[in-house]
Amino acid sequence: MTWTQNNLDLxxxxxxxxxxxxxxxxxxxxxxxxxxxxLATRNSALRTLVITGGSLLYTIPSLPLFVILPLVIPxxxxxxxxxxxxxxxxxxxxxxxxxxxxxxxxxxxxxxxxTAVGFSPAARFFRVELPLAGPVxxxxxxxxxxxxxxxxxxxxxxxxxNLGTLFLNGKQRGILEEVVVGIVLSLLVALVFDIIIVxxxxxxxxxxRKDGPVVVTR
Amino acid sequence: xxxxxxxxxxxxxxTVAVEDFTFMLPSHKTTVLVGSSGCGKTTLLRMVNRMVExxxxxxxxxxxxxxxxxxxxxxxxxxxxxxxxxxxxxxxVVDNVATVPLLEGTPAAQAREEALVLMDKVGLDRxxxxxxxRQLSGGQQQRVGVARALASDPNILxxxxxxxxxxxxxxxxxxxxxxxxxxxxxxxxxxVTHDIDEAFILADQVVIFRKGGVIAQAGTxxxxxxDPADEFVASFVGADKGKRDLRxxxxxxxxxxxxxxxxxxxxxxxxxxxxxxQGAGART
Numbered sequence: 001m002t003w004t005q006n007n008l009d010l011x012x013x014x015x016x017x018x019x020x021x022x023x024x025x026x027x028x029x030x031x032x033x034x035x036x037x038x039l040a041t042r043n044s045a046l047r048t049l050v051i052t053g054g055s056l057l058y059t060i061p062s063l064p065l066f067v068i069l070p071l072v073i074p075x076x077x078x079x080x081x082x083x084x085x086x087x088x089x090x091x092x093x094x095x096x097x098x099x100x101x102x103x104x105x106x107x108x109x110x111x112x113x114x115t116a117v118g119f120s121p122a123a124r125f126f127r128v129e130l131p132l133a134g135p136v137x138x139x140x141x142x143x144x145x146x147x148x149x150x151x152x153x154x155x156x157x158x159x160x161x162n163l164g165t166l167f168l169n170g171k172q173r174g175i176l177e178e179v180v181v182g183i184v185l186s187l188l189v190a191l192v193f194d195i196i197i198v199x200x201x202x203x204x205x206x207x208x209r210k211d212g213p214v215v216v217t218r
Numbered sequence: 219x220x221x222x223x224x225x226x227x228x229x230x231x232x233t234v235a236v237e238d239f240t241f242m243l244p245s246h247k248t249t250v251l252v253g254s255s256g257c258g259k260t261t262l263l264r265m266v267n268r269m270v271e272x273x274x275x276x277x278x279x280x281x282x283x284x285x286x287x288x289x290x291x292x293x294x295x296x297x298x299x300x301x302x303x304x305x306x307x308x309x310x311v312v313d314n315v316a317t318v319p320l321l322e323g324t325p326a327a328q329a330r331e332e333a334l335v336l337m338d339k340v341g342l343d344r345x346x347x348x349x350x351x352r353q354l355s356g357g358q359q360q361r362v363g364v365a366r367a368l369a370s371d372p373n374i375l376x377x378x379x380x381x382x383x384x385x386x387x388x389x390x391x392x393x394x395x396x397x398x399x400x401x402x403x404x405x406x407x408x409x410v411t412h413d414i415d416e417a418f419i420l421a422d423q424v425v426i427f428r429k430g431g432v433i434a435q436a437g438t439x440x441x442x443x444x445d446p447a448d449e450f451v452a453s454f455v456g457a458d459k460g461k462r463d464l465r466x467x468x469x470x471x472x473x474x475x476x477x478x479x480x481x482x483x484x485x486x487x488x489x490x491x492x493x494x495x496q497g498a499g500a501r502t
């Protein structure tokens with residue numbers, strides 16, 4: 001444990017940086033995927049575009065993407081923005097499919113009834129469609145969360161300092177402890193994110209809780 | 219008063235659901251539209267709150283063409299009860315009942331308080347207020363649907379086969395309750411069903427449809443039973459098979475009471491001793 005004790009400051013700094021680099025793409029891709037997923041349920045051409053487009057984007061290997069991005073957006077090769085934008089692209093690619101599935105999972109009769117009792121289109125979206133798509137959106141963002149936290153490590157090749165630094169540095173210098181710390185902390189970050197997302201889901205969607213007595217009487 | 223003026227509806231796939239339909243539904247009465255599926259009755263119902271727009275013709279509420287009214291505002295002013303209750307699965311019962319007031323911006327506390335009163339009115343125990351719809355039985359869900367439709371105190375209630383999905387005993391309960399409510403509230407009710415017996419139980423006025431929204435016969439239940447317009451109506455109400463033919467059988471041995479029997483001689487009730495003003499009634 002000597003390496004860990006001697007490098008606590010570095011470990012904390014890298015962990016916080018890893019968290020910061022993960023949170024932005026997770027939140028942004030969630031917000032971007034919602035309108036895309038909603039559009040996908042409007043007509044089948046848009047659905048094909050969103051689903052196929054998403055799958056195609058996700059197949060781009062991360063390394064070339066990091067290299068191509070500075071050519072497409074006005075950033076320098078070693079800019080952190082490249083990493084964040086790349087992670088957002090992967091996040092949206094994954095999440096837009098979940099969002100499309102989520103909105104498609106909302107039952108037609110419920111939507112029809114909402115319209116019939118007088119929900120305006122905007123009220124129907126925010127108060128009926130979005131919350132009812134919630135469970136599928138939640139499942140999707142959990143996948144995006146794990147995937148993003150894993151991919152952040154790859155960012156070390158374009159100069160980003162995060163928990164991935166520990167794998168690479170530990171490997172190059174032959175410090176096994178450093179590698180193990182990097183892996184364990186990455187797993188911990190992913191676990192904590194997942195717990196937070198699930199808790200948030202339970203808080204925002206109390207109707208999905210299976211606890212509480214379900215009593216059916218006539 | 220709801221008035222249909224030469225209303226037609228052709229769907230994009232070419233199906234003609236209704237053709238040149240003209241009819242008047244009186245205020246404060248229950249009009250039941252009855253017919254087999256695909257006869258256009260639900261299409262007509264949904265034209266009243268603009269869930270379906272007629273291809274031609276007009277629908278008027280108290281002489282105002284609904285096409286001139288804002289859809290959202292119009293729908294909030296009309297109660298609507300659907301077959302599968304159409305409740306919001308993610309809202310508690312009390313909020314489902316308060317849907318329209320909440321949409322209109324009524325403060326939540328006040329809207330919920332009023333919703334509890336409505337729950338009393340439709341025979342729902344207040345202890346159900348914090349449940350979610352899936353935690354209720356089918357019959358209870360339908361009562362919530364009715365309470366929600368009443369929440370904005372609308373003049374008009376549209377009911378689209380509201381009791382179609384519940385079992386016969388609960389359905390009978392709900393029919394009795396609806397009649398009780400209607401005596402108290404006097405709404406203009408448009409009720410769609412394919413069940414002629416339900417129509418006779420609820421209706422002040424029954425409209426029997428053929429395919430394509432064509433009226434086979436319209437009238438009070440008594441008029442239709444007493445004088446079916448043609449063979450289609452006779453078969454629809456069951457008169458052709460003698461379902462509506464009842465006879466009286468005097469029981470000299472049992473205190474001289476008169477029993478009402480069907481065409482096979484099976485007793486279905488006892489003739490009441492009192493006149494109720496509308497002729498002798500059978501007590502079953």
